[in-house]
Amino acid sequence: MAHLFDPNHVTRLHDPERKSFQDPALLLPLIRPFDRGDSAEIGAGSGYFFFPLAEVLSRRGTCHAVELQPGMVEHFNRELGSKPFRDLVRTVLSEKDRIPLPDGSVEVVWMVNVFHELTHPREIFSEIFRILSPSGQCLVVDWMKEPTPKGPPQEERKSEVDLYDSLIAAGFVKIRSHDLYPYHYVVEALKN
Template structure:
């Protein structure tokens, strides 16, 4: 009987650990450029591993992926983060993300991905709902950028951060027209105007894009 008392708590602990899947990192996100490859695969030029590194420790974090599209980042973030809110303004992408969640993600990770339909001028995030906001290849398309950033500000928790990845304002083999792009200096000014504090700016790691990280400005 005394063995039963010893093993029972151990079995309960094991069962509790099994209920919550461990975060998993797919090493393919750090894919290297192969000179022999046709090299226009997004896994190559986007270098998602570098973007996720800029986000910091995402375990147990709630992430809003603004402009999630077909889930390029959302699918990679969901197995690691606590929850990923995949924000889109087009119902067809919400439908695509629903399909991605139900058929591409392992069953235990599906509850972590939440597609959310938003408005072009409103991300539809609740106050203090997220730890990290990720915006990739999307910010340049937003019309009233400062107003949009000001709506993101209260959605971030006090220690939250925003990570924006967008196209360098120069001619590149892929990407939008140069005149449609937002220069990194302009983005830095917009973040400051919206009340954010710049943490880092990196226009060297990615071949075609820059990465800007900012957090909520602390009261003086």
């Protein structure tokens, strides 16, 4: 089984230095415009990416914070606290290879620093494909498979080519990379 981030080390996710190499605001311009619809982060963790994106996307619909680990859900809910958009956020405890959201119910899905933790990436991307609307968009950010000053051990990381293979196998089209972060690749995939 792939190594999952330990919820006991959640303070690392909010290290102020993180913004210098992985600023959530840089991902927002990649999200395709849509008037109304829900969004979801797979592996929302402590909300480092979720909260800045939900602040904008909650104006369009419900933002689903999907998480596998109950300890991370507890931490996320504490962080959600009194945020002004909290009534438009839904925390979702997922199963290992199943995302409990309806077919075609989400306009955009993003996943940050989770791909390298997936035991069955093709199954998860098939689930993401299933929950996306016909015009849905998936954004994946993960650690490059090369030495970096931060991040998991290189042997635990997966390459960008591995990600493309998983997305293609799930049925995604129009897959392309974006150069946003120094230690991470960013890949966008469209359902249609």
